[in-house]
Amino acid sequence: MAKEAIYGERADVTHHESFLRHARLRWLKIAAVLNVAAIAAFWWVFVYSGTRLEHAGGTWLGYTLGTVGALIMLWLTMIGIRKRAMTSGNWSLKAWVSAHVYLGLSLVIIVTLHTGFQFGINIHTLAYLLMLLVIGSGIMGVIAYMYLPVRLSDVRGDLTKKQMIETIHALDRLILQAAQSLDHTQARVVQLSLDKTIIVGSLWQRLTNFYPGCGNRSAVNRVKRLRRRASGGSAEALDKVSGLLDRKQEILGTARRYARVRAMLEAWLYIHIPMTFALLAALTAHIVSVFFFF
Amino acid sequence: MSFTILRVTQRAHGGDPIERTKHVEDDEASIGRGTDCDLQLPDLLIGLRHAVMRIAGPGRVSVEALGEHRFVFQGGIVRRAEFRVADGISLGFGTYILSFSPGQTADDVVVTVSQTVADALVSDTSLAKKAFSLSSVMFSLRTAAWTLGLAILLVALAAPIAYDYLVPPPEQPVRINPAEQWSPGPLSAGHTFLQKNCKACHVNAFRRIPDEACLSCHRNGLDAIAMTRLTERVMGLGSAFAPRPANDHADPNLLRRAQEAPIVAANPIISAFDGLFSHPTDRCTSCHTDHVGARGQRTADLGAPRPTPAQVSESDCANCHENLKAHIPDTALLDVKDWDHHPDFRPLIATLAEKGRPKRVSDAVSDGPFDTGLKFSHKQHLATGGDVARQAAQYGEPVAPSGRLSCSACHHPDNEGRGFLPIEMVRDCSSCHSLQIPGVNGQATSLPHGKPARVVETMVAYYKSGGAANTTGITRMRPGGAFQATTDILSDQMIARKVRAVFMDNTVGPHPCYGCHTFTADDPNTLVFKIVPVHLENRYLPRAGFDHSVPQHLVDANGKPLCLNCHKATSSDSLSNVVIPSITTCKACHGARNPVGKQIAASNCTECHGYHTTGEPPAREVYLGPWRFPGGM
Numbered sequence: 026m027a028k029e030a031i032y033g034e035r036a037d038v039t040h041h042e043s044f045l046r047h048a049r050l051r052w053l054k055i056a057a058v059l060n061v062a063a064i065a066a067f068w069w070v071f072v073y074s075g076t077r078l079e080h081a082g083g084t085w086l087g088y089t090l091g092t093v094g095a096l097i098m099l100w101l102t103m104i105g106i107r108k109r110a111m112t113s114g115n116w117s118l119k120a121w122v123s124a125h126v127y128l129g130l131s132l133v134i135i136v137t138l139h140t141g142f143q144f145g146i147n148i149h150t151l152a153y154l155l156m157l158l159v160i161g162s163g164i165m166g167v168i169a170y171m172y173l174p175v176r177l178s179d180v181r182g183d184l185t186k187k188q189m190i191e192t193i194h195a196l197d198r199l200i201l202q203a204a205q206s207l208d209h210t211q212a213r214v215v216q217l218s219l220d221k222t223i224i225v226g227s228l229w230q231r232l233t234n235f236y237p238g239c240g241n242r243s244a245v246n247r248v249k250r251l252r253r254r255a256s257g258g259s260a261e262a263l264d265k266v267s268g269l270l271d272r273k274q275e276i277l278g279t280a281r282r283y284a285r286v287r288a289m290l291e292a293w294l295y296i297h298i299p300m301t302f303a304l305l306a307a308l309t310a311h312i313v314s315v316f317f318f319f
Numbered sequence: 320m321s322f323t324i325l326r327v328t329q330r331a332h333g334g335d336p337i338e339r340t341k342h343v344e345d346d347e348a349s350i351g352r353g354t355d356c357d358l359q360l361p362d363l364l365i366g367l368r369h370a371v372m373r374i375a376g377p378g379r380v381s382v383e384a385l386g387e388h389r390f391v392f393q394g395g396i397v398r399r400a401e402f403r404v405a406d407g408i409s410l411g412f413g414t415y416i417l418s419f420s421p422g423q424t425a426d427d428v429v430v431t432v433s434q435t436v437a438d439a440l441v442s443d444t445s446l447a448k449k450a451f452s453l454s455s456v457m458f459s460l461r462t463a464a465w466t467l468g469l470a471i472l473l474v475a476l477a478a479p480i481a482y483d484y485l486v487p488p489p490e491q492p493v494r495i496n497p498a499e500q501w502s503p504g505p506l507s508a509g510h511t512f513l514q515k516n517c518k519a520c521h522v523n524a525f526r527r528i529p530d531e532a533c534l535s536c537h538r539n540g541l542d543a544i545a546m547t548r549l550t551e552r553v554m555g556l557g558s559a560f561a562p563r564p565a566n567d568h569a570d571p572n573l574l575r576r577a578q579e580a581p582i583v584a585a586n587p588i589i590s591a592f593d594g595l596f597s598h599p600t601d602r603c604t605s606c607h608t609d610h611v612g613a614r615g616q617r618t619a620d621l622g623a624p625r626p627t628p629a630q631v632s633e634s635d636c637a638n639c640h641e642n643l644k645a646h647i648p649d650t651a652l653l654d655v656k657d658w659d660h661h662p663d664f665r666p667l668i669a670t671l672a673e674k675g676r677p678k679r680v681s682d683a684v685s686d687g688p689f690d691t692g693l694k695f696s697h698k699q700h701l702a703t704g705g706d707v708a709r710q711a712a713q714y715g716e717p718v719a720p721s722g723r724l725s726c727s728a729c730h731h732p733d734n735e736g737r738g739f740l741p742i743e744m745v746r747d748c749s750s751c752h753s754l755q756i757p758g759v760n761g762q763a764t765s766l767p768h769g770k771p772a773r774v775v776e777t778m779v780a781y782y783k784s785g786g787a788a789n790t791t792g793i794t795r796m797r798p799g800g801a802f803q804a805t806t807d808i809l810s811d812q813m814i815a816r817k818v819r820a821v822f823m824d825n826t827v828g829p830h831p832c833y834g835c836h837t838f839t840a841d842d843p844n845t846l847v848f849k850i851v852p853v854h855l856e857n858r859y860l861p862r863a864g865f866d867h868s869v870p871q872h873l874v875d876a877n878g879k880p881l882c883l884n885c886h887k888a889t890s891s892d893s894l895s896n897v898v899i900p901s902i903t904t905c906k907a908c909h910g911a912r913n914p915v916g917k918q919i920a921a922s923n924c925t926e927c928h929g930y931h932t933t934g935e936p937p938a939r940e941v942y943l944g945p946w947r948f949p950g951g952m
Binding site: 080145148205212215227284294305307310316319 | 352354361363364366367387388450451452453454455456457458460463464465467468469470471472475476479480483498500501502503504517521524525526527528587588589592608610611629
């Protein structure tokens with residue numbers, strides 16, 4: 026958003042406005058109005074007029090809430106297509122994400138009212154639970170995108186991803202070189218670092234930053250023990266290797282902290298996306314089944 | 320004797336491999352990581368001096384590992400190997416592969432050195448960059464999403480549809496029906512046996528449940544054979560009870576005329592969905608819904624369970640009854656908007672007995688007074704401290720504390736809680752109004768009630784026998800008058816006069832029959848009498864199901880049991896005076912609100928009226944025996 030030039034400031038500088046605060050919370054307001062209307066209508070039909078809650082989805086309000094909810098869900102899934110096309114202005118991707126977040130959250134109320142609080146072991150409740158799972162993971166995603174991108178660059182420091190990997194590989198080459206004069210036992214220990222190093226590991230290792238089986242960690246410790254017993258040229262080589270292994274361990278730490286933040290930024294998607302598809306399928310089954318056995 | 324060592328290194332970014340050769344002019348060459356080895360392999364898995372290879376004869380080579388070292392030969396890990404060079408043998412040392420082949424001269428052996436894995440340390444960093452993305456260690460999002468989505472579609476949508484179209488409706492209860500996952504909840508107690516038999520009700524896909532599906536079990540008016548067959552069929556499907564037949568609320572034509580528009584069209588959203596999927600003429604499911612569980616339903620020992628209010632959707636009586644006259648001008652019913660505008664009660668009396676079914680059309684008050692055919696005065700019977708009460712007490716009948724005859728002396732609770740058994744003379748009156756006469760030879764005998772001809776016969780026989788000659792001096796029997804025993808033999812004429820007096824005259828002597836009944840005779844001298852038929856109305860409000868057994872219905876404002884609170888019987892000296900209370904009496908509680916604005920008693924239509932049988936409100940108690948009077952009535 027361009028703003029007027031103040032002396033000494035550039036006129037075209039853009040101020041960052043997050044997708045959550047986009048257009049002065051326009052979509053939060055729209056979602057709030059939608060929800061207040063839904064709650065008021067629900068109160069009027071089911072509390073004030075005393076219509077029973079059983080089969081609330083089949084009342085005129087139930088059909089309305091269900092249709093609105095289903096249309097919102099379909100629109101929300103469109104973000105997968107929309108994000109691959111660039112536009113700007115009111116329908117910029119940021120506006121779209123803002124609407125995605127707030128309309129998505131509003132489903133919690135709209136669809137819960139649609140259920141009439143009638144739950145059971147059936148496809149209908151499955152669809153509802155999947156929706157909650159999608160929304161819950163979406164909330165995790167919003168939180169991740171609020172706090173983590175800053176940490177991502179903090180953690181990485183001056184290094185790029187490529188540099189991290191290249192540094193590790195360069196260190197590997199140096200380690201290999203430095204270890205050539207070592208005897209077989211010592212060489213095998215050093216080989217652990219070259220063969221068994223886990224740079225970023227599995228999802229669990231990334232999230233916990235816990236790498237018990239990492240070859241470099243054991244190589245670091247064991248080379249230090251070997252060094253205490255070694256002497257002469259062997260000791261010199263081990264010193265050199267040990268220093269290189271320590272440097273590698275540092276870089277690995279940075280890479281893993283980075284991978285941890287990356288994992289947290291991405292993990293929610295592994296629930297959000299598959300569950301969205303599951304939800305669409307369950308929603309289809311829900312709608313078809315309701316009218317199949319009308 | 321010599322070895323030619325040929326090293327082949329692939330270029331990192333493609334292109335011709337780099338080849339370097341080295342000649343070892345000896346019949347023995349060392350292999351190891353050490354820089355002093357003839358064949359140096361810079362792999363930390365390989366010992367500094369790992370092995371030695373020798374020319375073992377013409378075209379033969381032997382390789383022997385040193386110390387604890389090993390190498391790979393023909394798939395096994397060995398210490399030593401000997402082979403023909405011409406066989407193209409390869410040996411594995413760490414990540415390196417040594418391939419042997421004959422050289423250009425007979426003495427020369429070529430050892431080609433290559434590495435099994437493309438040098439791991441020169442791996443593509445662009446690929447490594449991707450390692451930071453979770454996609455490198457996680458399942459593919461796209462595959463997972465499609466797999467999950469398609470699996471759900473298959474299990475939760477395709478399977479039930481296929482089952483519905485391909486499997487015929489079961490004759491026996493089934494174990495698994497894939498469509499059960501569509502069931503929004505358990506069925507009501509009466510329908511539990513259909514839980515897995517979706518097609519029993521959901522006959523057509525994408526169509527509302529037709530009335531025919533309901534009526535296939537609940538049709539009313541079946542003969543005994545048809546009903547037995549139906550019960551057998553339903554029980555064969557697993558039901559524990561025979562189905563409960565349901566009446567039509569009214570003639571379907573009338574129902575259609577009564578509605579301004581079909582109920583479904585009352586709301587545009589509902590009508591849009593219904594228009595897509597249903598036939599608007601189907602009426603059962605416009606009120607009845609199931610899959611709401613059996614909460615509140617009665618247990619099986621009382622027969623097929625009745626629907627609870629939760630199983631009947633909001634049925635809007637006013638939709639038709641608010642403007643019924645406008646749609647059906649000839650209706651006898653009055654328009655009712657709601658309880659506040661409910662017209663006062665119109666006690667109905669059966670005036671036109673059709674074959675088998677009395678037609679209750681006449682308003683007993685405004686069209687009356689009607690002669691019930693019985694001479695009876697509640698006022699007289701209920702007089703406080705009067706002869707009636709005194710005599711009743713003498714005969715062991717209940718008398719109220721106020722000193723009047725108790726209502727329960729004559730009126731006996733029925734088995735439905737609704738009211739009272741129809742009055743029967745012998746049971747309800749004869750303890751005071753005895754039908755006994757001294758009888759022939761003093762053998763006390765009862766006059767057969769309701770049979771004038773036999774009464775005449777019995778009495779004539781008594782008088783002819785000489786009557787009191789053999790009596791024990793009883794001069795008065797209990798029915799309402801002195802019964803003069805006689806010792807004389809009477810003439811036939813005299814007997815006829817006496818008997819006629821019993822039926823027709825209240826001016827002469829005793830008149831036990833005439834006191835209550837009216838008789839007609841074709842001829843003043845005949846002894847053939849006809850009773851004017853008695854029409855006692857047991858339910859004046861047949862379209863409502865007032866329940867006398869409700870404790871609050873039997874007490875006055877102070878909580879004291881009192882029939883006379885509602886029924887002003889003490890001022891009624893004829894049965895033509897209907898003692899049904901007005902609606903104001905009901906409104907004292909029903910619809911009235913307590914100081915905090917809550918209704919003291921409900922005022923919805925179904926409190927008093929049923930739909931299929933208007934006098935059977937759905938919430939009424941189900942009785943298996945007579946209800947009880949509270950004490951002091």
